[in-house]
Amino acid sequence: MDLRRTGRIFGWLFIGTFVTSIPARLLFIDGAGASWTNMRFVAADASSTSLKWGALLEFGLIVTQLGTALVLYPIARRQSETIALSYVTARTMESVFAAIGLVSMLSLVSVISAMNGASGIEAVALQAQGDSLAHTYEWAFEWGPGLVAGIGNGLLLGYLMYTSALVPPRLALLGLIGGSILILSFLMILAGVYKNGEGPSGLLTLPEAAWELSLGIYCAWKGFRSSSPLAERVRKSEALLPG
Template identity: 35%
Template sequence: MATPRRPGALAGAMYLLTHVTSVGAVILYGPMLDDDRWSGGTGSGLPQQLGALSDVVLAVAVVGTAVALFPHVRRRSETGAMAYVGLRVLEASIAAVGAVLVIAAVQMRAAGEASVAAGLVEAYRWAFFVGPGLVVGFHTTILAAVLLRHRLVPAWITWLGLAGAPLVTASNLLIFFGREDQVSVTASLAAVPIFAWEVSLALFLLIKGLRLPRVDQVPAAQPAVGQPAAV
């Protein structure tokens, strides 16, 4: 007899894919992000193009996490499920826009338009900041609250999300208003709980799955007064 697929396992796989592709994109972008001379340089833009492709896969995986969790979360909170999907789609859309900006920057660099390429790279930085930066705090709070209330995963995992969401949001708001650099020790430390939340949740979903009640544990409907029980 086939073993039923663990509920939420697909979402766990999608979560892990988002981390692999996001880290891969940063590595492939390389000097585009940390060397101001890249825009005026020469040479192949293939690594950056592959990085943009990684961001496209990231966008698909981000939507995949929401789609995979939606039917399970909706049974507990339809509003929470819809809000989570909407925010994840928003995050994925911004990531896809970022990929387009990178491709355009590579083309402008190849055409010798260094100033345009530099502007497109800066636009990418802020797209990344708004998407995986600001939006993540909101959808993390929503999902973690639903999972905690209905005990779908261990409480310690949800508390990582609930503690990390305001920290990363506050850090990103400081960056937004110019009070903190995008790359700093403070920003890195603020992101640690969110990273731990997503990795822990991904592994738990992949290995254990959501803690859903078994069908034989769901209370049977009681017959109406005056009506015989079904046999």
């Protein structure tokens, strides 16, 4: 197993999650006619085109998220089968929430189409349906990137990278810190202390975002460290294989 090559693939997939997730979020907000701090459906400002492009990018996010877990698992399980499997599960759950949001936003396309020419009670009902779909997306976003990502990409992945030393331990510590802060921010949002997208939530998201971006860049550039104890165990186990 070429750990450097595997690490580079892992890194590019992680960068892929940034390339897809941020534009998808912006397109969904624009498509619903909403704002960063108030996710709701505003028919007059809604855009089916933005929603469709956002859905395409969100699907790309799901693919890259699952890709990071599948690429890392064969290596990470040699460090801890339980933590490695937990990371795959967390990535899968995060992708499930992304899929819920994707379907909600695509359903909003049908609402926008039906709003054309609608009036009276029909228009009110469609507005309520649109708001419901927008709020469903927002809840999925808060539970996926807001909570599950903190657990999976922050705590679980940070722990795996710290104990395996596949990346510099000081870098991995950022994941443990960022994940903990992101989970705290989610609990604050759930308790109604502030809304997602407001000042405090953005600041508390930065450590986790810095960890994920720096991890992706480091691994895409250098791959996993061949000097790590885990890499040494992998080489020894492969040397014992026949042939």
